[in-house]
Amino acid sequence: xxxxxxxxxxxxxxxxxxxxxxxxxxxxxxxxxxxxxxxxxxxxxxxxxxxxxxxxxxxxxxxxxxxxxxxxxxxxxxxxxxxxxxxxxxxxxxxxxxxxxxxxxxxxxxxxxxxxxxxxxxxxxxxxxxxxxxxxxxxxxxxxxxxxxxxxxxxxxxxxxxxxxxxxxxxxxxxxxxxxxxxxxxxxxxxxxxxxxxxxxxxxxxxxxxxxxxxxxxxxxxxxxxxxxxxxxxxxxxxxxxxxxxxxxxxxxxxxxxxxxxxxxxxxxxxxxxxxxxxxxxxxxxxxxxxxxxxxxxxxxxxxxxxxxxxxxxxxxxxx
Numbered sequence: 001x002x003x004x005x006x007x008x009x010x011x012x013x014x015x016x017x018x019x020x021x022x023x024x025x026x027x028x029x030x031x032x033x034x035x036x037x038x039x040x041x042x043x044x045x046x047x048x049x050x051x052x053x054x055x056x057x058x059x060x061x062x063x064x065x066x067x068x069x070x071x072x073x074x075x076x077x078x079x080x081x082x083x084x085x086x087x088x089x090x091x092x093x094x095x096x097x098x099x100x101x102x103x104x105x106x107x108x109x110x111x112x113x114x115x116x117x118x119x120x121x122x123x124x125x126x127x128x129x130x131x132x133x134x135x136x137x138x139x140x141x142x143x144x145x146x147x148x149x150x151x152x153x154x155x156x157x158x159x160x161x162x163x164x165x166x167x168x169x170x171x172x173x174x175x176x177x178x179x180x181x182x183x184x185x186x187x188x189x190x191x192x193x194x195x196x197x198x199x200x201x202x203x204x205x206x207x208x209x210x211x212x213x214x215x216x217x218x219x220x221x222x223x224x225x226x227x228x229x230x231x232x233x234x235x236x237x238x239x240x241x242x243x244x245x246x247x248x249x250x251x252x253x254x255x256x257x258x259x260x261x262x263x264x265x266x267x268x269x270x271x272x273x274x275x276x277x278x279x280x281x282x283x284x285x286x287x288x289x290x291x292x293x294x295x296x297x298x299x300x301x302x303x304x305x306x307x308x309x310x311x312x313x314x315x316x317x318x319x320x
Contacts, residue, residue: 030072030073031075035071035072037069038070039072041069041070041088043278044278045278046274047275048194048222048225049275051271055084058087059080059087061083061084081096087195118284125285133235143168143213143214144209144212144214144237145162145238146233147217147218147219147242148219148233148241150221150275154242158242158297159218162304162305166216168214168215169216170218171208171217171218173219176204177197177204180204181200185197198229201220202228205219209237234287238288239288240288240290241289244292244293249272290304
């Protein structure tokens with residue numbers, strides 16, 4: 001875009017790569033189970049936007065040990081795996097293996113959904129959500145527009161413009177978190193860890209939904225990695241995934257004067273691409289997607305506004 005967004009792009013850090021260091025013979029002899037488990041750990045970490053260095057710091061494990069685990073070389077103990085699962089805020093079963101193999105019913109459900117396209121899976125998810133919903137459908141869901149995506153996609157700038165035209169409040173979840181905690185999100189992470197930050201994130205979203213029937217909401221990039229929080233967002237807001245290429249994310253951050261992502265440029269870009277790939281399926285659960293890459297700010301806003309209005313009108317027509 002010609003005009004810089006006020007959203008910051010992803011804060012990627014350098015990432016040692018065990019795959020490059022391991023001898024060729026060793027790579028070929030890796031146990032398939034350990035290799036698959038290492039890939040799952042890497043995917044779970046990417047979805048949460050955590051570098052290997054951050055995960056090592058929060059688990060107390062060495063970065064090299066995690067590198068070996070992710071490359072299928074390390075044979076980690078159950079206690080180490082449990083520690084990793086707790087830090088990634090997921091069941092141990094999700095790290096060790098596929099939960100959908102745990103029962104005959106799971107297998108039948110998986111078989112039913114296997115091979116379906118994204119639209120069919122989204123319909124199935126909505127139907128299941130309504131079937132098991134503890135509360136009636138939110139009548140104000142389409143009056144709350146929630147923008148999701150990585151920092152740098154345009155959530156803050158486009159969100160403010162959208163809120164101004166719709167004459168509704170513009171709310172950034174990160175600022176609500178800061179008000180609740182009395183300190184910036186970065187301090188919450190450094191003092192109390194990622195799990196504490198995610199709890200604040202959930203509380204902040206609940207507060208915003210409870211206080212505002214109409215609003216435009218900019219959500220943190222990693223909110224989608226916490227199932228309960230993301231499901232609440234999907235249930236109470238019409239969600240729009242603002243997409244951009246990794247190069248565009250990086251360019252916007254540097255244009256704003258934030259040079260942190262440029263430290264170890266090659267590794268930073270690889271981390272950013274991995275996070276986008278890891279979260280792509282989660283972001284894809286949004287009601288609508290819109291690519292902000294290679295557009296001027298004015299063009300991006302006008303097209304987003306028009307497409308959003310058309311989608312909301314179409315959904316209202318389907319309901320009546």
